[in-house]
Amino acid sequence: DHRDLHSFPTRRSSDLGLMLRPSHWVSIAILGILKAGGAYVPIDPDSPKKRQQYIIDDSGLQLILGEGEEHFDFPNVTGIVLSEDILKDQPVKQPSFCNELTDLIYVLYTSGTTGNPKGVLIAHESVANLCFWLNDELYSRYDEQLNIMLTAPLIFDVSVQQLFSPILFGSRLHFIDDSTKKDIGEYIETILQYKIDVFEDRKSTRLNSSHQII
Secondary structure, three states: OOHHHHHOOOOOOEEEEEEEEOHHHHHHHHHHHHHOEEEEEEOOOOHHHHHHHHHOOOOOOOOEEEHHHHHHHOOOOEEEEOOHHHOOOOOOOOOOOOOOOOOOOEEEEEOOOOOOOOOOEEHHHHHHHHHHHHHHHHHHHHHOEEEEEEEOOOOOOOHHHHHHHHHOOOOEEEEOOHHHOOOOOHHHHHHOOOOOOOOOOOOHHHHOOOOOOO
């Protein structure tokens, strides 16, 4: 069953799943979910099916946004395959704001190494506080627009500061695919090509120290 997000009934802080690899669809999907009043639940598309099903069942997901139909082989779940086609007929009208600071913005699940994964519920106010702190500590120091790279998977909380801060404070957000991250040569070439100013990565000791590492 595939429907567009506009036609799917979404309540404040209701959970909507994300099964996406790094691309521009990440920001489109998350902003769409938040503007609809929901909270996003990232699921690694490459994780074992058993873990995916557990997260879906535990969070009560009824809707998942993803890249392909192969990701939606779950009972009682509606899947939306993100594509240019589903956007072209969507209304451009700005939806009315419906969330409070205490409403959920996302749910991240732990690794589950000591048992079943546990969902960690985060509210809008926590993300707002983090982003404004980062702006005070980093973004406000520069007059020019910065180039930020999203290097962390959505299932890790580091992705939150990498994703929301540039969106809120007018910087450019760049995405890097998993295969490029695994090749240090391509990784450095990508950073230089797009003139990345801010990134976070464990490979940082091998990268140019002129970049701001967070």
